[in-house]
Amino acid sequence: xxxxxxxxxxxWRFLAxxxxxxxxxxxxxxxxxxxxxxxxxxxxxxxxxxxxxTMIAVDPMAYDRxxxxxxxxxxxxxxxxxxLLILYHGLNGLRIIYATLAGHIEQHRAQFWAVVVISLLVTxxxxxxxxxxx
Amino acid sequence: MQQLQDKTQSRPxxxxxxxxxxxxxxxxILLLHIYFQHFQARGLLNAGEIVAHVASPVIxxxxxxxxxxxxxxxxxxxxxxxxxLSLTEATRRKVTIILTILGVLTAAYxxxxxxxxxxxxxx
Numbered sequence: 001x002x003x004x005x006x007x008x009x010x011x012w013r014f015l016a017x018x019x020x021x022x023x024x025x026x027x028x029x030x031x032x033x034x035x036x037x038x039x040x041x042x043x044x045x046x047x048x049x050x051x052x053x054t055m056i057a058v059d060p061m062a063y064d065r066x067x068x069x070x071x072x073x074x075x076x077x078x079x080x081x082x083x084l085l086i087l088y089h090g091l092n093g094l095r096i097i098y099a100t101l102a103g104h105i106e107q108h109r110a111q112f113w114a115v116v117v118i119s120l121l122v123t124x125x126x127x128x129x130x131x132x133x134x
Numbered sequence: 135m136q137q138l139q140d141k142t143q144s145r146p147x148x149x150x151x152x153x154x155x156x157x158x159x160x161x162x163i164l165l166l167h168i169y170f171q172h173f174q175a176r177g178l179l180n181a182g183e184i185v186a187h188v189a190s191p192v193i194x195x196x197x198x199x200x201x202x203x204x205x206x207x208x209x210x211x212x213x214x215x216x217x218x219l220s221l222t223e224a225t226r227r228k229v230t231i232i233l234t235i236l237g238v239l240t241a242a243y244x245x246x247x248x249x250x251x252x253x254x255x256x257x
Binding site: 036039040042043046047050053054055056057060061063064067070071086090093094096097100133 | 150154157158160161164172177178180181182184204205208209211212215240243244247250251254
């Protein structure tokens, strides 16, 4: 039976099972869930970023006051998390494209962990740079 | 028939290709964005520095391209997530139309915002 909003039965259950409760799942499910969550958070950040940049057009002084918060340890930590999300999402996206087009799906587990390790290492290096810049 | 079906199923969809191409393009643009806006400047720019930065036609063009590609990629991803809900065909069409309108409005807002920021230099 179709629900009024057009979601077929089982749709929400699929989302909860695959997204919110990914425990006891394979590495590929973890890669999928992390890719989707990082994507959603980055999509939200796109609108937050546009909102913050609006301050420059409307009230440049307010933007400069906001920089005080952005340059605080909390603001810089937020930037580090943002870099981790971007790195994981970007590298995992490249991994998916490679696995799909080259067909090397059998190595996906090693590739996924390589993506995680590279993301963490580059994020750690970026964190050092960010905190030394400000 | 089975072979034909397998071939069809293994072919990436138009949306998947769009997501992949925009994703690769986004990585290149993002690297340039981070280099020009943060590494070259060694930290966060204040309002005056951003206005002076966007005055460069190359940076301005890059930022406009960035807004268009990132919006396309983000909303195509949101569409794929919503489609995981096993929607009916009619609802899928509605979702696509709503996200297309949202995407056009977002890109237009980003474009207008970039122009307004650039005009601060003249003002």
